Amino acid sequence: MGLQLTRDEEDSFRVFYGLEHDRQVRRAALLLGSEVVAHDVVHDAMVEVLRRWSSLEQPGGYLHRAVLNGCRDAARRVEVTNRSLHRLAPVGSAAGEPDVLDDVLAELPFNHRAAVVLRYYLAMPTSEIAAVLGCAPGSVGVWIDRALKRMKEALT
């Protein structure tokens, strides 16, 4: 059963995809530690957006949440199967610090890691992070503080 899209609708989705896909994959990769899984999550989220393309008034916001939820589910599946997170290949200098940060990030619970990424990669304020994650703003601060403390300990 196919989805009937007009040529204009398909064209507009192509534009939307071009604007959003790249950064969503990068964000998902930071959340998941795996480029492969990140592509899968964003792919599925894009499919859901396309499925609702004719009715979504704010597809960007919908995609944002769909990717985050998809990352959460993916992280859960990884946890359930007791697989360790794939770490991204080191970039830039050969210094050891990035690896240590990767280790700490990979060990954080999903919501904690998401809070860190949303704060320090997307520069979102606490209230927005709490809204996106569906948690109390106070929790966001606690999670981030705990993560920073771990990183400092790991670096010293």
Add this chain to the structure above:
Amino acid sequence: VTDIETLLTDHLRQRADAVVVHDDLDSVLAELVTPHRHSDRRPRRGAVSWAAAAVVVVGIGAVAVLVGRMDGAEPPAASVPTTDMATVAPTTVPVRSLQPSSVTVFPVLNNVGETYASFAVPNHAPRSRMVIGSQIDDDWRDTYLVAALNDPAGDAPPGGELVDVDGVQVTRSDYGGMTLWFWAIGDVGIQVVTAPNSDPPPVTAISARKVSETDPPEITVGKLPAGQVVLAGPSGGTDAPYPTVATNDRRISVEVRDDEPENVLLPGDYEAVDINGDPGRVSTRLAAGGTIVAWTHQGHTVVLHTETTEPDVAVDLARRVDFVDRATWDATYEQATTDQPTPSTAPATSTVTVAAPAPTPVQLLRDMSQVPEGSADAAACEVLTDEAQRVAVAADPYGGSGYEWWTAPTRGGGRADLVTQLAADGQSANGGSGGAGCAPAPNQDIEWNGGGGNGPPRPAVQHGGHVNVRAASVVITFPGQEPVQVPINADGYFLTVLPEDPSGPYSHPERIDALDNAGNIVATVHL
């Protein structure tokens, strides 16, 4: 901290820049767009096929627990009474019954292969009821079922909206195809049940006073609107039998009342029906949809509401309701997983098999323990789902099955929270959001947990929290918008879902005030 923040920001940007992004636009389009352009849709990865096997139904003042599909006939491995239903409040579901590792079945049922439902009658609180309305010919119209409650804070329905009726702040909620109006008069709560879309009750004509802590409060009626009279005087509470019924994924609720059957509110026209020799009534004229059947059983009035709009189906369900005694109700049997030959008749005791259990809120809570094994926090972050409880509920502004807020402690003394939207079956969790704190959080007068929700086409923003001071409601103030008042339940929790987009101002309240019964601000939090 600044140094580590800078380092982390740079690190994340480097990592993000290093990601090699592969464009898969054609693959996305191929999944959905018409076959003449693209190929068939590929299977979803990691998708889990859940089938509903257990359903929770929240009826009018009742908690209903549905249990699993009966496949086998093995006697129970153990009989473990687990839940005193008399102590079950509408907002505390016996969690054990919701988990697939332990389900409850009642041996009186013999329709093998269907889903078994049992319905608690939890509210034995002393109360009094009366019916007021107008009598036309031999029929009653525009009736109100009035109940006086001893504990306004404890008996107030969760969620709902505050409306002004005759200058009185009344909470209006929609339940089971009816509308509940609730307000407090001093230390007595007044609850009125009306047909949907009915006018608000004449609150200034109804008063109540508490006689004692244990006896039902007294209701008095002053000057009623023209044509309205007291149709049935106050009646007290009593024990009731426990109804059970076999059904297949149909959302139903059953309540046993101590009213006379003719006092049961049936909006509009109804038809007289026979329920296993007992006189009954059936009506499909419910604005919220569904069908309601009321009949007598052993001197009690039984009210069944179901989402079906076919009266014959509802009446058939009513005829299939079996009643069990307290001991049977309390009995619990461990789940068996082996398939056994189907018995020709119902055994004295039964074993159930739960097939493909739906993801319940408790399961989602359990999944919040996401700390990798071996991590220092793994033990502290473990969610203790045996202690999980539903602390608040809220209506779906779009008429869905509603929202529930579940909490469970974590082993480290923290708390896991989950706000979930119920699926159409009224029980399984249609997704949810939340988080788990591994360590105890500092006490605050007002804890807020909200702002998340769903985007278009049915935007919804959730706001919930807990108030640690004695208060009756909270007022949530949003920048540039009208404040929203939300009642607080007996345990201090509040939850509401607004039909607003979470990307707008309703996601970010600027302050929350807690008000006492008199409307005085007793606590404030600035967000």
